[in-house]
Amino acid sequence: MFYKFIYPLVKYFTPLNVLRYITFRGAYSAITALFIAFLFGPRIIEALRKLKVGQAIRSDGPQTHLQKGGTPTMGGVMMILSVAVSVFLWQDWNNFYVWVAFSALVGFGAIGFVDDYLKVTRKNSAGLPAWAKLVGQFAVAIAIVMSLYNYGDERITYLYLPFFKNPVLDLGYLWIPLAVLLVVWESNAVNLTDGLDGLAIGLVIMVFIALAVITYLSGRADYSAYLGIPYFAGSGELMIFCLAMIGASVGFLWFNSHPAEVFMGDVGSLSLGGVIATISLMVKKEVLVLIIGGVFLLEGMSVVLQVLSYKLTKKRIFKMAPLHHHFELSGWAETKVVIRFWIIGGLFALIALSTLKIQ
Template identity: 45%
Template sequence: MLVLTAKYLIPFYSECSFFSYLTFRSITSLLTAFFIALLIGSPLIRYLKKNKIGQIVRTNGPKEHFLKNGTPTLGGLIIILSIIISTIIWAKLSNPYIWYVLFILITYGMIGFIDDYRKIVSNGNGLTAKWKYLFQSIIALIISIILFMTDTIASEAYLNIPFFKNVILILGIWYIPLAYFVIVATSNAVNLTDGLDGLAIMPIVFVSGGLAIIAWTTGNSYFANYINIPYISLSEELVIVCTAIIGSGLGFLWFNAYPAKIFMGDMGSLALGGALGTIAVLLRQEILLIIMGGVFVIETLSVILQIVSFKLLGIRIVKMAPIHHHYELIGCPESRVIVRFWIVSLLLVFLGLATYLL
């Protein structure tokens, strides 16, 4: 928005054309989201504490978590507002990709808010898994069908295969279930990962950084041709969204770092996961997201395998799922688990980028 207003309001716009530079806008998008998150964070925490809007800790979790009972939740509001404001200020709003991501961010955030609110007013009982999944599915199907029906590069229904740049799978109508699965699965995977102070937000920041690099290269025709990757003309503006996510994530971490003063709740985790999944779909890098978001994948698999092994064999493969709780129960301090998961996440993002560029 600022790009358009600057063009008409600044007398010497031609001399101040840096407003239109992607590099400038991506940096300012990050900084804007970061400072908005800081600005919102403290007043929101005070308000939530005053009104006793806090986390309900499940009784079957690690005993150390009982101390977190009552910690303010709904911190996703900090993240979502800072991303939206920063994106609207610095992105070119004529680009439909911006609105696809914001649509998922807002609607999934609303689902998460309803879930968090119900947990607060009903002493821990949020939306049932069936209702949550139904709402997520309807929204994901809507955006998937729109992408498939729209005459843009992203709707040409193909799938990039890492390591094989010249191999592209034409999906046809199967593009819709693929996009649907990536959006819903990523949203729920991030939600499962959000179980320790700051555990989910830093992998989100790392993955967003990786996706920002991919968005910039695929949206740059010269660079795309140079490294032999598909050129997607509209993808360049997704850099602004990715850097806004990074800035908001770092701003939220200011309050969410161990020991956390506030939790993002389902409002934040569902929204951020859905947004990352949507960006990966728009960039045609669904498989690469699995690599870069490997921490989310591992957390999700630990839950699935735990359920399957217990129902079929009557045994638990880990002491408690998701797997970050397993490490707590075998004696690893929470802060150490968090940092080690961050390290693994960063390495997986580097691996994904290496795979993308090779």
Template identity: 45%
Template sequence: MLNLNLDFLRYITFRASYAIILSLILSIVFGKVFIKILKRMKVGQIVREDGPKSHISKKKDIPTMGGFLILFSAIIPVLLLARFYDFYLYMGLFTLLGFGLIGFADDLLKLRGRSSKGLRGKYKFTLQSLAALLISALLYFHDESLGVIVIPFVKDYYLNIGPYFILFASFIIVGSSNAVNLTDGLDGLAIGVFAIAITGYLIFLYAASNYGFTSYLSIPYMQNIGGVIILCAALLGSSIGFLWFNSYPASIFMGDIGSISLGAILGYVAIISKQEILLVIIGFVFVIEALSVIFQVGSYKLRKKRIFRMAPIHHHFEMEGVPEPKIVIRLWIISLILTVFALSTLKLRIF
């Protein structure tokens, strides 16, 4: 009788590796079918009227709401490979799907109104804030040690913010969600930077889940986060698969259902890995994109003058005559360099 040794299924490295492979295959296999369905349903991109003129001819009516493909391709491997006694996995899925619903409502209103203006800003922000507060409160009351913040470059010193963690974590999730949403304006830009960032946090999570690594690197040990590691691995695979169709010239856009949910989950994994501060470095491109909008709006309201030719900043580079693919690849390179630098802080301690 054949005896199968399935011990390898216990290893998180094996399950995470296959989560990447399976989600990648799912997104590529179902991508073409999904694009055809969206075209048949006439779910086309609504281009902002005040955006670059080239976008009107190039990007108008390209299928949007591709975030469905990303989420589908990621969640199936998680259901097959993760163990469902992981509280942090439940909360991760809740974050992904909860913010996905907000993005879906935004996309739906844009399509129905045939306008680039969907869910009103104050309503979107309120829904995001309420969802983030609920997630942060549940996390803190489940494990109050999450209120201890790791300071990069500082050895054996942690900042305990206690219940203020709920506000701190909410700010990170909402801020990250909106930053990724603002970055999603060029073919392959947001999803490429997200794939690099989630890879960095995948490494941080794996290090935090291994007691040997945490002892050697002097970082906090996190128990029962194997499910979140698999979720991140699946999101990495589905992001690369989506990039197959979203790279220049794009055949599909992720829409707000993709950008809002991916931004939120990036903030969530930064919290679970206890590397929240490093999100400023790993997600530097997202941060700069968001700040460019804040500074542009603030400058115009205060001085009636614009800082950039157009915001977010990737549109400024377009207006300066830089080709779209070059802008995207350069921002990918910046993101990759900074993510590698952030990973070096696992061992680099100056103080």
């Protein structure tokens, strides 16, 4: 809104010229999202508590988690609200990339909302049947991917790998199913990671910091040429979106830190994962995002390996999957697991950013 309706007044009031700069609008998008989360967070939590929107805890999980039963969930609504207000104020809404990213946030958030609602009304942790949730995720992912394929950059089907300046392959039509799988995978990986107070949201903050840097560089012809990464005109606006996500996530972490006052629920985790994958597709970092969110990859793979191992050998690799529960059952305190996973997540993000220079 500021950019579209207020910036034209720059000819009458020159200080408004700062609105031209993505960095300025990005900084204030983060501040705005953080402010909205701080302002409305307590009200949303209280409303969820009054509505008895409490989290149902798995009986087969670590017994220390049973005391968390009844903690308000669906806190992801707080983040979506914060981001929506922030991008409305600071984004250029004529930008194609912004619309796709915001659609991913809302689309996956809607699936998560239905899942959380069913969990709350049924008073158990089942929610949507697995097949129904996957159908919804695939439907949203296909819509996003087809939008990018039909209206995105002509290089959208190219495969870029870390450490290589030039694309190694044009995937053609094969890019569509692979991109859909990536979006669904990332959405579920973040969802699986969201099992301890502050764990998933702390990792999400690190991922979006890395994506904010990447989208800014990809939207600058000079910087992208210097680094040898693909340039996408207009993709710099995604940095504003990423910073709004960071502000909203930090605001949520304020209430989600141990002991959590609210959980994000599927409405938060599914939407966050979907947006991360969608942004990576738009700036051609489909492979690199697996490194940026390395902990999400490890958490997701731990579930896959656990299931395969049990089906094939009737033996389990881990004491419990996802991976964070394995370490809890190994004797690590919840806060120790969270902080150590954050450290590993930060290392993954730094390694991923270093590949931009080593090409």
